[in-house]
Each structure stands twice: as C-alpha cells, then as structure tokens.
Amino acid sequence: MHLPKAELHLHIEGTLEPELAFELAERGGVQLPYATTEELRRAYRFDDLQSFLDLYYALMAVLRTEDDFDRLADAYLARAAGQGVRHAEIFFDPQAHTARGVEIGTVVEGLARALDRSEERYGISTQLIMCFLRDRSAESALETLEAAKPYLHRIAAVGLDSAEVGNPPSKFREVYEAAAALGLRKVAHAGEEGPPAYVWEALDVLGVERVDHGLRSMEDPELVERLVRDRVPLTLCPLSNVRLRAVDTLEEHPLKEMMEAGLLVTVNSDDPAYFGGYVGDTFHAVHEALDLGREQLREIARNSFLAAFLDHDEERRAAYLAEVDAYVFP
Numbered sequence: 277m278h279l280p281k282a283e284l285h286l287h288i289e290g291t292l293e294p295e296l297a298f299e300l301a302e303r304g305g306v307q308l309p310y311a312t313t314e315e316l317r318r319a320y321r322f323d324d325l326q327s328f329l330d331l332y333y334a335l336m337a338v339l340r341t342e343d344d345f346d347r348l349a350d351a352y353l354a355r356a357a358g359q360g361v362r363h364a365e366i367f368f369d370p371q372a373h374t375a376r377g378v379e380i381g382t383v384v385e386g387l388a389r390a391l392d393r394s395e396e397r398y399g400i401s402t403q404l405i406m407c408f409l410r411d412r413s414a415e416s417a418l419e420t421l422e423a424a425k426p427y428l429h430r431i432a433a434v435g436l437d438s439a440e441v442g443n444p445p446s447k448f449r450e451v452y453e454a455a456a457a458l459g460l461r462k463v464a465h466a467g468e469e470g471p472p473a474y475v476w477e478a479l480d481v482l483g484v485e486r487v488d489h490g491l492r493s494m495e496d497p498e499l500v501e502r503l504v505r506d507r508v509p510l511t512l513c514p515l516s517n518v519r520l521r522a523v524d525t526l527e528e529h530p531l532k533e534m535m536e537a538g539l540l541v542t543v544n545s546d547d548p549a550y551f552g553g554y555v556g557d558t559f560h561a562v563h564e565a566l567d568l569g570r571e572q573l574r575e576i577a578r579n580s581f582l583a584a585f586l587d588h589d590e591e592r593r594a595a596y597l598a599e600v601d602a603y604v605f606p
C-alpha cells in the first residue's frame with residue numbers, strides 16, 4: 277500500500293532476507309547452519325519472542341563489515357520506498373554485534389552510508405535509534421552508551437528491546453538518564469509480552485516519549501487513560517504479534533479497539549524479513565483482517581508523522597501530513 281507513511285518500529289537486523297544472508301555469508305566466509313534459502317525460510321516458525329530472537333541473533337553472524345551494514349540498510353530502504361515509506365526511524369542493536377567482535381563504529385558508519393544516500397535515492401528521510409538489549413546487564417548498556425559517544429551525531433534516540441519478561445524497564449533507569457543528559461530521545465519496547473506494569477515503568481521511570489508495541493496496555497484502563505491523556509504514541513506491529521503469538525490471529529488484533537479508545541497508534545513491520553511483510557503489506561493486511569476503512573488507514577498514516585521525531589523540521593512534518601491528506605486510494 278502506497279499511502280505515505282513513517283515507519284517508527286523497524287529493527288534493521290530484522291530486515292535481513294534469506295537471499296542476502298546467504299550472499300553475505302558466502303562473501304564473508306561464514307558458514308550458515310542451513311543449506312538453502314528455502315531451508316532457512318522453513319525455520320521462520322516461532323512459538324514466542326524468544327524462539328524468534330534465537331534465530332535473529334544467530335543470522336547476524338553474516339554481518340561483519342561496513343559494507344554489509346550498508347547493503348542491509350540499502351535493501352530495506354529500497355523495499356520501504358516501494359511501500360510508501362517517506363520517513364524511517366530505524367533501530368539497531370549494537371550489543372548483538374560488539375558481542376561477536378564487530379565494533380560499534382563499523383555498524384554505525386555502515387548504516388550511515390546507506391542512510392546518507394536515502395533521501396536522494398529513495399526519497400526517505402531517516403534517523404537511527406540505538407537499542408539496549410534488556411536481557412543483558414545494565415552495566416553492559418552503560419558501556420554501550422559510552423562506546424557510542426563518538427557517533428552520537430548519527431543517533432537520535434535510545435530504545436530497549438530483546439527478551440522482555442523478567443527484564444523490566446526500571447533495570448535501565450541509569451542508562452536512560454545518562455542518554456537523556458547527552459541529548460538523546462527515549463523510546464522503549466514495553467507490553468509486547470510483558471505486563472502493563474512495564475508500560476507504566478517505561479513512562480514513569482524511563483520517561484519515554486513513545487512506547488514500542490504497548491499491545492498489552494489494553495488490559496489496564498487507567499494506563500489507557502494515561503496514554504490517551506498524554507497522547508503517547510504506540511508503535512504497533514500486528515504481523516509480528518501474530519507470528520510471535522502475542523495474539524492468536526490478525527482478526528483478533530486489538531488495533532481497531534485501541535484507535536476507538538483514543539490511543540495514538542501507528543502500524544509498523546518490526547522485523548519484516550521474519551514476519552511476512554513490510555509496512556505497506558502490514559497496512560494492507562490490517563485493512564482486510566480488521567475491516568479498517570480508508571479514513572482509518574489515513575488516520576494511522578497521519579499518526580505516524582505526528583509521532584515521528586521531526587520536531588527539528590516542522591515544515592517537513594507538515595509536508596508529509598499534506599501528502600497523506602492528498603493521497604487518493606486506488
């Protein structure tokens with residue numbers, strides 16, 4: 277679907293398609309535990325978040341050089357452009373790379389190469405969000421922030437991802453305070469598999485501006501009231517929720533109820549190579565499964581630009597919103 281939109285919840289490592297994984301593996305002399313792309317694709321059946329994360333981290337072995345990260349990001353941007361994305365705020369997981377001996381500078385500089393060409397080549401403005409892995413220690417997160425200091429001009433915000441349950445936002449209070457003091461903005465995954473209490477902590481302990489997923493917020497009416505009152509954007513990922521079994525079927529996804537409750541929701545792809553669709557595909561899927569009308573889709577697209585970190589360029593935001601309003605559905 278070509279409706280102009282911003283993508284605000286996208287893990288760049290989750291855009292690694294099997295074909296590119298094999299190509300990079302061959303070039304880098306990395307042995308993958310799968311013989312063919314078909315065999316790899318057959319492994320994309322998940323029971324929960326952890327079963328996905330196991331494969332997600334394993335496949336990263338093929339990402340070693342600046343050029344690899346450039347190729348990865350460029351491939352995502354090319355696909356995103358074909359699905360109406362005009363602005364992308366892209367997560368990356370530095371610890372998943374530094375833990376295997378790839379320096380953070382290699383990751384950031386490689387991604388930045390692709391991002392620097394993006395406006396001209398694809399008409400997509402971009403930002404980077406550096407995520408801390410919540411199943412690693414708070415000290416490791418602080419070390420990561422320290423290592424990122426030479427690259428902060430490239431990084432707009434910090435985020436929090438990986439295995440949620442048992443790793444509440446409050447574990448990362450100190451690193452979020454330090455990040456804010458460095459001028460970074462703050463988001464965090466919360467309420468994907470974890471309880472509404474984690475969403476409260478993301479808001480009140482970490483001070484996030486957006487909540488990534490926030491799916492389980494609907495279990496707590498007071499939390500919904502708070503999110504509505506403060507117009508806190510939620511970056512929903514409906515296809516991810518189905519694949520990781522946070523919801524049983526797309527038809528049962530609470531997206532529509534969340535909109536009707538007055539929440540500022542956006543629709544995103546999360547890890548599109550693994551979850552069966554890029555963001556335009558995701559808009560199309562929720563349109564069909566949830567009987568969302570065109571004006572509701574337009575509202576979601578508007579929300580994505582309202583929730584984007586475009587405060588430094590309100591003219592650009594206004595231009596994107598005007599594109600949404602002018603869009604004629606086919």
Ligand code: HPA
Nearest residue numbers: 287437438439465546547
């Ligand atoms: O959906 C996700 N949840 C948490 N961590 C992640 N890392 C990549 N994708 C995800």
Ligand SMILES: [Zn+2]
Nearest residue numbers: 287437465546
């Ligand atoms: Zn995510």
